[in-house]
Amino acid sequence: MPDQAHSELQPAIFTAVARNRDGSTGESSVDGGIRVAVAAPTGPAVPGATNPEELLALAWATCLNAAARAIAGPGVAIEAVARVSLHPRAEGAYEFSAHAELSFAGVPMEEAESLAAAAHERCPVSRLLDGRGSEQPTVRAVPVA
Structure with missing residues (x-):
């Protein structure tokens, strides 16, 4: 019997395309959408800028809250708080904890714990972060356009 957590993906109902040409200092954007100033969290503070840690925490908190609301039903006030931390690794690399x-x-x-577990199971960002998605994230090189 196939593992439902790793079943075949259905066709996408939405795809976001984000771009960054400046690295951790400059600007990131979403095609046809927002543009945000970015600054490395390890460098000097840049007023109004964000970083990957904040953007990931924002995406996860939003996703968890939406999943929790779908499970808990109307009339329940819900708050999601996500923390994404940056940690140094050997040779100048970094890694996240969340x-x-x-x-x-x-x-x-007891009921809140059950609702939280169900929201974590339902939230696509949670599933991606802990490797339960149907596909693992990929990166590939493409020619310069």
Whole structure:
């Protein structure tokens, strides 16, 4: 029996395309959408700039909250807090750690824990971060246009 966590992908209903030509200092953009100033979290602060850690935390918190709302149903106030930390590795490389919390106003802790686990299972960002997606992220080189 196939593992449902790694079943074949259905056709995409939405695809975001983001671009960065400046590295960690400059600008990142979404095709047809937002443009954001970016600055390395290890460098000097740049007013109004963000970084990959903040963008990943924002995406995860938004996804978890949406998943939790779908599971908990209407009328439950929910807050998602995601923390993404940058850690040094050998040879100048870095890696992330990520932790999230969900709170459900007026919901007993045992039920809240069950709702949080279900939201984590449902959230596509959670699934991508912990390797439960149907496909693993890929990177490939392409010719310069």
